[in-house]
Amino acid sequence: MKILIADDELRLRKVIALYMTKCGYEIIEAGNGEAAVELVKEHKPDAIVLDVMMPGLNGIEAAETIRKIPEFAATPIVLLTANASENDVKKGLATGANKYITKPFSPKELVETIESLIK
Amino acid sequence: MDSENLIRNLSIVREYFSHNMRTSTAMVVATVSIFKFGLSDDTDNMTDMIIESSYFLDVYDKGMEVLFNFVLGKPIKNEQEKFDPVKITGKVIEDLRCSIQEQNIKVSCIFDEMSPVKTNSYIAKTLLELILCEEIRKCNSELSIHSRDNVLTMKKLNQTDIPEIYQIFNKILAEVQIDFSYTADSVSLRFKA
Helix, strand or coil: CEEEEECCCHHHHHHHHHHHHHCCCEEEEECCHHHHHHHHHHHCCCEEEEECCCCCCCHHHHHHHHHCCHHHCCCCEEEEECCCCHHHHHHHHHCCCCEEEECCCCHHHHHHHHHHHHC | CCHHHHHHHHHHHHHHHHHHHHHHHHHHHHHHHHHHCCCCCCHHHHHHHHHHHHHHHHHHHHHHHHHHHHHCCCCCCCCCEEECHHHHHHHHHHHCHHHHHHCCCEEEEEECCCCCEEECHHHHHHHHHHHHHHHHHHCCCEEEEEEECCEEEEEECCCCCCCCCHHHHHHHHHHCCEEEEECCCEEEEEECC
């Protein structure tokens, strides 16, 4: 199972990637929204995890761009955010993202969320 | 400050610190999960990451106090204490060596002797630490830091979005006689001798 993780916080991305690799997933990493969109096209992941606050194309914009590609119209997208306001939640889900997880979160919670969406 | 500006500045400060403190906490939680499930043998590196995240949290907590006090109009004391920006810079680089290593950043420092700086050292130190943390976090290749004629400059090889919070840093630093200027790839702090 292939998962794309996009987060500009390299240390956090690496730790989540390590956790998920140990759980048996193949991880593709992106450091920003533009790279995430390109890597989605290239690797066709089974699920996509996008941090909302990234420089350039942010997670919400990246989710919108990915959703417009017919091939990925139904690919599970989980948004990660450090800002938990109600407005952010609404904005995130309006992009077509399936779930919204607020930082701090446990990697276990992220894995469970992805598994529930892939099933 | 009119109420519209006050609300806007409070929102910038809240979003900046909320984002950074939640991200640092997420880092601790994720690393502890790695330990809990025995997923890595690299305990030294994992421990350093947790220690470094707690350092970030400390910097953001102190920064949040300074920023909220300023935005809410609390006067800044006109203290004239000795302040050594070079020493603080060296300490931050040492404290963030794990991030610097993980991000593959090549940091080069050239420090010319500075004339003694006197200012509100708590405010100056807090803001300098925040700026250094921000510039290091946003750097992805090389960061050169140098001081000349009482100007401390940090220049990244890559360009990044300028954080909105720098506008507020600028106003606070002006109150303690430090000129702060910034572009997409560099920041400078001019200290009054």
